[in-house]
Structures are given as structure tokens and as C-alpha cells.
Amino acid sequence: MIEIKNLSKHFGDVAAVQNVDLSVDEGEFVTILGPSGSGKTTLLTLIAGFEDPTSGEIFINGKNVNGLPTNKRNIGLVFQSYALFPHMTVFENVAFPLSVRRFSKEKIRTKVSEALEKVRLEAFSHRRIHELSGGQQQRVALARAFVFEPSILLLDEPMAALDRKLRQELQIELRELQRSLEITTIAVTHDQEEALTMSDRILILNHGSIEQYGKPQELYRQPANKFVASFLGSGNFFEGEMKIENGSERFICRNGEIIECSGSGLANHEKGLLMIRPEYIQLNSKRANAAGIPGVIKSFIYLGSSTRYLVEISDNEQVLVTDSSYDIRFQEGDEVVLSWDPKVNWFLKDNEEDKKDGIYENAI
Amino acid sequence: MKKRQTKRKRKFHPWQIFLSIFSVAVVLFLFLPIVIVIPMSFSSASSLQFPPPGFSLRWYESFFGNAAWMEAAKTSFIVSTSASIIALILGGFASYGLAKSDFRGKNLILGNFIAPMIIPTIITGVALYIVFAQIGILGSLPGLILGHTLLIVPYIVLITLPMFESFDKRIELAARSLGANWLMIVRRIIVPIIFPSLLASWLFAFIISFDELIVTIFLAGAYNTLPKKMFNELVLQINPTITAISTLLIALTAVFMIIVAFIMNKIAKSGTKINIGK
Numbered sequence: 001m002i003e004i005k006n007l008s009k010h011f012g013d014v015a016a017v018q019n020v021d022l023s024v025d026e027g028e029f030v031t032i033l034g035p036s037g038s039g040k041t042t043l044l045t046l047i048a049g050f051e052d053p054t055s056g057e058i059f060i061n062g063k064n065v066n067g068l069p070t071n072k073r074n075i076g077l078v079f080q081s082y083a084l085f086p087h088m089t090v091f092e093n094v095a096f097p098l099s100v101r102r103f104s105k106e107k108i109r110t111k112v113s114e115a116l117e118k119v120r121l122e123a124f125s126h127r128r129i130h131e132l133s134g135g136q137q138q139r140v141a142l143a144r145a146f147v148f149e150p151s152i153l154l155l156d157e158p159m160a161a162l163d164r165k166l167r168q169e170l171q172i173e174l175r176e177l178q179r180s181l182e183i184t185t186i187a188v189t190h191d192q193e194e195a196l197t198m199s200d201r202i203l204i205l206n207h208g209s210i211e212q213y214g215k216p217q218e219l220y221r222q223p224a225n226k227f228v229a230s231f232l233g234s235g236n237f238f239e240g241e242m243k244i245e246n247g248s249e250r251f252i253c254r255n256g257e258i259i260e261c262s263g264s265g266l267a268n269h270e271k272g273l274l275m276i277r278p279e280y281i282q283l284n285s286k287r288a289n290a291a292g293i294p295g296v297i298k299s300f301i302y303l304g305s306s307t308r309y310l311v312e313i314s315d316n317e318q319v320l321v322t323d324s325s326y327d328i329r330f331q332e333g334d335e336v337v338l339s340w341d342p343k344v345n346w347f348l349k350d351n352e353e354d355k356k357d358g359i360y361e362n363a364i
Numbered sequence: 365m366k367k368r369q370t371k372r373k374r375k376f377h378p379w380q381i382f383l384s385i386f387s388v389a390v391v392l393f394l395f396l397p398i399v400i401v402i403p404m405s406f407s408s409a410s411s412l413q414f415p416p417p418g419f420s421l422r423w424y425e426s427f428f429g430n431a432a433w434m435e436a437a438k439t440s441f442i443v444s445t446s447a448s449i450i451a452l453i454l455g456g457f458a459s460y461g462l463a464k465s466d467f468r469g470k471n472l473i474l475g476n477f478i479a480p481m482i483i484p485t486i487i488t489g490v491a492l493y494i495v496f497a498q499i500g501i502l503g504s505l506p507g508l509i510l511g512h513t514l515l516i517v518p519y520i521v522l523i524t525l526p527m528f529e530s531f532d533k534r535i536e537l538a539a540r541s542l543g544a545n546w547l548m549i550v551r552r553i554i555v556p557i558i559f560p561s562l563l564a565s566w567l568f569a570f571i572i573s574f575d576e577l578i579v580t581i582f583l584a585g586a587y588n589t590l591p592k593k594m595f596n597e598l599v600l601q602i603n604p605t606i607t608a609i610s611t612l613l614i615a616l617t618a619v620f621m622i623i624v625a626f627i628m629n630k631i632a633k634s635g636t637k638i639n640i641g642k
Contacts, residue, residue, distance in 0.1 A: 096542055145542075
């Protein structure tokens with residue numbers, strides 16, 4: 001269990017981490033997700049104790065660890081580069097944390113072989129590190145980090161050095177292992193897919209501050225702001241204004257389109273953004289007389305699992321649509337109609353901060 | 365077509381021919397005077413002659429059978445072994461500190477450790493002579509060891525610094541996170557990993573100290589090291605025993621340098637292996 005209270009870290013004038021509050025439950029898997037320079041690695045460094053915070057407190061299992069050196073924090077850490085000891089065998093690497101804790105030889109042997117069994121490397125215990133593949137090295141690093149039953153497990157971009165296919169396999173494997181060990185885990189990554197796959201909760205960090213903290217589906221479906229919405233997947237954003245008459249909500253888009261909705265959270269006359277994920281939108285041919293917003297296919301990209309269409313709905317306004325049908329249903333220039341289930345409507349308040357970050361406009 | 369290509373390959377540019385001849389000449393110029401000593405040491409003649417008139421081991425016998433020579437050899441081994449071990453410890457920590465920190469004037473500190481290599485040895489000799497005389501360790505064995513230590517620390521620092529600088533700091537952090545304290549990290553992680561480079565720098569420093577003459581003349585007082593005794597002998601008379609000692613020193617140096625080259629080669633190769641995981 002980890003409790004972080006109002007934590008800040010400044011390097012000179014630069015605030016790498018600002019007023020972060022975070023609580024991680026026993027056995028939970030939390031991912032800190034953010035772009036590079038968001039302060040996610042600094043946050044991990046502070047929890048590990050490699051750096052001291054400028055202000056704020058960190059509690060591990062209810063104990064304030066401020067000022068406690070790393071080697072006394074009982075933390076299992078997996079580095080992006082694995083940082084295995086090159087002069088030791090797999091067995092010796094995994095045995096290291098036990099032998100510095102002065103476990104008996106007998107106990108070390110049983111614990112190491114248990115750990116190696118859990119990461120399916122029993123047969124490799126006498127190999128040298130450089131004789132292992134990247135994926136195997138990663139699993140050794142993992143075994144070494146949990147073999148001494150640390151209070152928490154910290155993972156710094158644990159999959160970054162692996163290729164995509166292996167990464168996807170290991171993500172699921174790591175998740176299952178973490179569940180079976182019931183060990184509280186904090187991982188840092190910039191890979192949104194990895195965060196969604198592995199985490200119980202995700203913390204989105206930007207410029208050193210928390211943008212949102214919640215379950216993956218909350219963050220994906222109900223992002224707190226445009227940054228979160230754009231960072232976790234892609235989205236279409238319609239600017240507009242809310243009109244509430246006799247309790248019925250109508251969102252008037254800038255292009256004049258009117259979207260009937262309810263429970264938007266916006267007040268009457270309040271400006272806002274309507275977010276729709278590309279895969280929630282259905283495309284129909286205009287000839288089928290379907291209801292919805294008319295548009296013209298500008299371009300499309302075939303992605304294998306789906307086809308991405310860029311649809312122009314008015315001058316300078318384009319919508320991204322993901323269609324996972326077998327066929328490539330439309331060609332450039334086809335007239336189409338866009339529609340979606342109203343429950344996928346998600347409204348964001350007009351936020352000046354988001355506009356400053358403007359780079360997150362959707363683009364095909 | 366194929367024939368033509370191979371022919372072209374074999375044809376050297378006149379400049380290349382000149383370069384090869386020049387290189388061979390340089391090597392001969394450097395090595396011939398040294399190599400010539402070896403056959404002369406097995407000579408049966410009582411004076412220095414080349415080519416030697418006959419084979420004998422009498423000059424080796426005269427070296428090993430002479431108590432004064434043996435005493436000098438013993439002093440040399442004591443001085444060089446102690447100085448190189450002290451220099452290895454001091455220089456090793458200096459390198460570790462320099463590699464890990466980043467501060468203003470770091471290069472100045474580095475310059476300080478390298479200085480004894482750059483300052484003319486005779487100046488170091490004179491300076492140490494004056495200081496040692498004042499503090500009363502001139503002509504003592506500890507004084508001599510101290511002088512040698514000063515001279516060979518630069519070699520230790522220069523060889524080990526790049527090794528410490530290229531040492532993956534995350535390995536140290538990982539060890540720390542796994543519960544190891546600083547002493548355990550030094551003993552069980554850092555030293556074993558950089559052991560080859562430590563050994564190479566120690567061998568190198570040992571040889572430099574073993575060959576040292578100038579500072580030794582200033583500081584040794586009544587003590588004789590091998591180079592000092594050889595020099596003194598040469599001043600008085602030309603004794604072929606010196607060729608036997610020279611041959612032994614050449615052999616010792618060659619063996620050490622081959623080991624150093626072998627280790628350095630190994631380090632260069634394993635360096636790429638260790639980095640595979642990144």
C-alpha cells in the first residue's frame with residue numbers, strides 16, 4: 001500500500017513533479033502514464049528513494065519513508081535496461097537480494113528456484129546474462145525484483161526494449177504474475193496500450209501534475225480533459241455550446257449541427273467540447289437514407305484490423321472514423337452519413353490549458 | 365574480368381610501398397637495440413661483444429649468485445608491489461569519485477592526478493628530495509614507496525577512469541534497490557565487474573615502478589633497486605651481467621604487457637556483450 005501526499009520535486013527552477021497525491025491499494029497495479037518529460041520517471045525515482053522530494057511525503061505500508069535510503073525501503077525495481085549484473089549467472093542475479101539479507105544457503109536455493117519457476121526460467125539458472133534473449137533478461141530482472149517479497153514492485157518502462165509481439169505476450173504474463181503474487185505494483189510507461197492492458201488504475205501525468213487518476217475504462221470513456229482524451233487513444237472533438245430548454249439538453253456545434261443529449265454536465269450556455277471516439281461512429285452510405293450527420297470521405301487508411309476514414313463534415317472540419325468491417329466499404333469522394341449511440345457522448349468543459357497544448361488536435 | 369580484379373588488388377601504390385618500408389624501419393630502429401641485448405646475455409665473452417663468440421649462462425649465474433644483485437631485486441619487488449597496490453587503491457577511488465561526480469573544477473582535480481606523468485621526472489625527484497629530507501623520510505623504504513606511488517597513480521587513473529565512466533549507473537542503483545549497502549555494492553558488484561581493468565592498470569603501474577630510475581636515485585639513499593644498481597654498475601664498468609638482467613626485465617615486461625593486452629581485448633569484447641539488453 002502506497003500513499004503519496006502533496007509530493008513535489010524541483011530541479012533548480014524546474015518543477016519535475018508538482019503537488020502529486022496518489023494512493024495505491026494493497027495488491028493493486030497502477031501505471032503512471034505520460035509523455036516524455038511529464039515527470040513520471042522522477043515520480044518513480046522519488047518512490048524508490050534515489051532522489052529526495054522537495055516537499056511532500058511518501059508512505060509505504062503506512063510508514064513514512066522520507067529520508068529512508070533505497071536499500072532500506074524494501075522495494076523491488078525493474079529497470080528499462082534491466083540492469084542485470086553481467087558477471088553473475090541467472091541464479092546469482094536472483095539470489096543477490098537474498099544473500100545481502102543474509103538468508104541461509106538452503107533458503108536461497110529454494111526461493112530462487114521458486115522465483116525462476118514463476119517466470120519459467122528454471123532451465124536457465126546457470127546461464128550467463130549475455131546468453132539470454134531480451135525477453136528472458138526481462139524475466140530475470142523481474143524474478144530478482146520480487147524474490148525477496150518486497151513491499152512494492154516498481155517497473156520503469158519494463159517492456160520498452162522488447163519488440164511488439166513479445167511485449168504483448170509479456171504484458172499479459174506480467175499481469176497474471178502480479179495477481180498471483182498479490183504484490184502492490186507501480187509501473188511507468190509512455191505506452192498507452194501497455195497501460196490499458198496491465199493496470200487496475202492509471203495515473204495520467206503531464207508537466208509534473210496529475211491530469212486524471214482512475215480505472216482504464218473511466219479514463220478512456222470519460223476523460224477529464226482533452227489532454228487525457230487525446231493521450232489515451234484518439235478522439236474527435238466538436239466545439240459548441242450547450243442549450244438547456246425545459247430540461248432537455250441540446251449541444252449546438254460550431255458548424256450548426258445539433259446533438260440531443262442528457263446528463264452532459266454542462267450548464268446552459270456553457271461552451272464545451274463533445275468527444276466521440278472514432279470506433280464508436282457508424283458510417284452509412286447517404287443513399288441508404290440513414291439519419292445522422294452528412295459528410296464526404298476524404299481519405300482512408302487500411303490498418304488490417306480496421307479501416308480508418310477521414311470524413312469531411314463541413315469546411316475545415318474532419319472526423320476520424322474507425323470501421324472494423326471486412327470490406328473497405330467506402331472510397332474517396334463517397335457521400336456518407338455519420339451516426340452513433342448517444343450513450344457514447346462525452347462532454348468536456350472548455351479548458352484554456354488544453355488549447356495551449358494544441359498539439360493534440362486529431363490528425364489522420 | 366575476375367583475374368583482372370585480383371591483379372588490381374595486389375598492385376600497391378608507390379606510397380603504400382614507401383609506408384611499409386618506413387614502418388618496418390621504425391620497428392627495427394626501436395627494437396633492434398633491445399633485442400641485441402638478448403643474444404649478448406648468453407655470450408661466453410667477458411666483455412660486451414656482438415656477435416657473441418659462444419654460448420654460456422655465466423652472466424645469469426653471476427646475477428643469481430650475487431647477494432648484492434639479489435638484494436636489489438628484492439628491494440625492487442617490495443617497492444613496486446607496495447607502491448602499485450597503494451596506487452591502485454588510491455587511484456581507483458579517485459577514478460570512481462571523478463566518474464560519479466560532476467562539479468566545477470573536476471578537470472582541475474583530474475589534472476592534479478595526472479600531473480606526475482607530465483612534470484619532468486627530475487623535477488619531481490628534486491622536489492620530493494627536498495620535502496622528504498625535511499620530514500625525515502629521505503633514504504627510507506616507506507619514502508621510496510611513497511615516491512613511486514606518486515609517479516604511478518596517473519597510470520591507474522587514466523586506465524580505470526574510462527571504465528568507471530562507462531559503468532552503467534543503473535546496475536549500482538539496482539543493487540541498491542535490492543538492499544545492498546555501499547560496501548556490498550563496491551565489493552560484490554563494482555570490483556568484480558571492473559576487475560580486469562583494475563588488474564591491467566595494476567600490472568601497468570607495477571612495470572612503470574619496476575623500471576623507475578630517476579626518482580629512485582634521488583630518494584633511495586642506501587637502498588638499491590635493480591635499475592639503480594644497473595646504472596651504478598654501468599658508471600663504474602661495463603659488466604655483461606647487465607645484459608642478463610636486461611633480458612630478464614624484457615621478459616617480465618613482455619609477459620605483463622601481453623597479459624594487459626589480452627585483458628584489454630577481453631574487456632572490449634565483453635563490453636558489447638553486456639550491452640545487448642539495452
